[in-house]
Amino acid sequence: MRLSTGIRITLWASLLLLAIVSLRWMTAMPGSSASDSLPAASELELTLAQELEADVRALAEEIGERNMHRPGTLEQAADWLEERLQAIGHEPRRQRYELSGAGMARYAGETADNLVVEIPGESRPDEIVVVGAHYDTVPGSPGANDNASAVAVLLALAEYFHDKPQVRTLRFVAFVNEEPPFYMTSDMGSHAHARQSREAGDNIVAMMSMDGLGFFSDQPGSQHYPAPGIGLAYPDTASFIGFVTRMRDRRLLRKALGAFREAASIPSEGAAMPGFIRGVGWSDHWSFWQQGYPAFLVTDTLPFRDPHYHRSTDTPDRLDYERMARVTVGLKAVVRTLAE
Template sequence: MPANHVDAVIIPVSASALEGHVRELAEDIGERHVGRPQSLAAARDYISSQWQTEGHAVEFQEYDALGVPCANLSVALPGIRWPGQVVLMGAHYDTVPRSPGADDNASGVAALLQLSRRLSGCRPSRTIRLVASVNEEPPFFFWEQMGSAIYARAARQRGVDIRAMFSLEMLGCYRDEPRSQQYPPFLGRGRPDRGNFIAFVTNIRSRRLLKYALAAFKVGTDFPVEGTATFGWLPGVSWSDHINFWRQGYPALMITDTAFFRYPHYHSLQDTPEKLDYRRMAAVVEGLARMLIRLADDECL
């Protein structure tokens, strides 16, 4: 670990805590989108309260979408050497209608909440920022009222120096049976046919970030990981919040269990908490915590 990580206060990533967050969002709150504004607000309040309980100052970026008040939430671990440079990790907290959204994307939000605890003893060289964004799913996906579009556009207008953005998009499904993993066209050759890895996916422009992120992740964990930098128009490659950071010229990539290429309950009523593998999910989040620390301290990023 880098010298500026305070080992005495490390709080390990907890599989049971991850499951608790997923169950709160997917079972107790349920589907959460502008068609159910009370549930969307309940998810926002849950995330905010978790961060506030840990002592974080939560920033709210509020706006209206289809007449519904919405908000992105963020917390920061200030950098001590290059505070104006930012390593950002985000996840969306909304769902599609008629889905409780355990994997998509309570899993990503749960990871954010555990990362804030895991990194609580970290004094990074760069600022690490965690962002829970709203309105990633249709009818907003791809358009300007996505929460991440609002966030990235405002960051560019303010001149924020985001050195890396990571979108956590479904982290809970891992499968060991043969042929449980599918791929977009042209990407499957030579890759595992078992869905037991985490994937780092980006466009060709962000391939340098992919190189650094993969190296930093592999130093911190032996959890299986696959990475690819390819054309953004291939199915699934741009289908999360990282697309809006690409549009603003920021390097960004998606971290994912590959969604419908592995998970049969994608965007369905069956996307429920008992389907997820919290033990392996915890191993991934621990690897991500160590990756963030290394990237925040890496002079070359």
């Protein structure tokens, strides 16, 4: 039966309205994003920017490409991370796991290491907040933004909280093997960590993954999005940091972004979208979803703005360390809030 023109128009109008309401629900976030007109950086932010740059350069320049394609580089990076964590007062442990070959058969039986530090909670130590970033790179890239930038922030957060125990236990993890050929397989370091956590009965109440925190642009048109229509809700300028998760974890994301906006002096945007949309599950938080843990991603959106993503030109000189410092200040508030 052929529908009349009036009925077809009504159906299309209803679908359009549903799409608008759904997009509004997915993107409605608490608080207000900071203005693009950034205030002068504080002395703390300037000092922090120098420390972040030093860590990024140590990983991306002194070590460089870090993956199993170049034997020995992951071990070198893990040694460096262990020394840095010890220098800021932690006693890191290596979580070594054996690869099954799910990512690539040639690596079956080989081992890799996550680096883990914990700060026990004062009154609810059995409730765990995980903060993580991967330290490996794709073959051929020094990985300054992907992902030395987030590892540098991870170290800054671990240093800030090392003598500040919270209500819940804080667990900081530098993950190995996030990148292809291990990406979205059981051979990811984060997948091994989440799986072992579930087997141990760990009560992980929140997981924050950080991936790509250093590339920003003030040029109109510098920001892109993974699906048609999403750009209607967000800026086209790559001057903000993004918070992303699946729809199921919307409440957690809103809590995190609300805390960030109260403390940070840099613009921020958030979205809780269907997990099948490109980019929503593109990092270590995906591994925690597989074990039923709530998790979200903090990112500059990487391939949707950074033209040097996964290239040999992903070098430290391109990153904006002052804005990274502003992000770090905001993420301190996020961690405190999640750990309450």
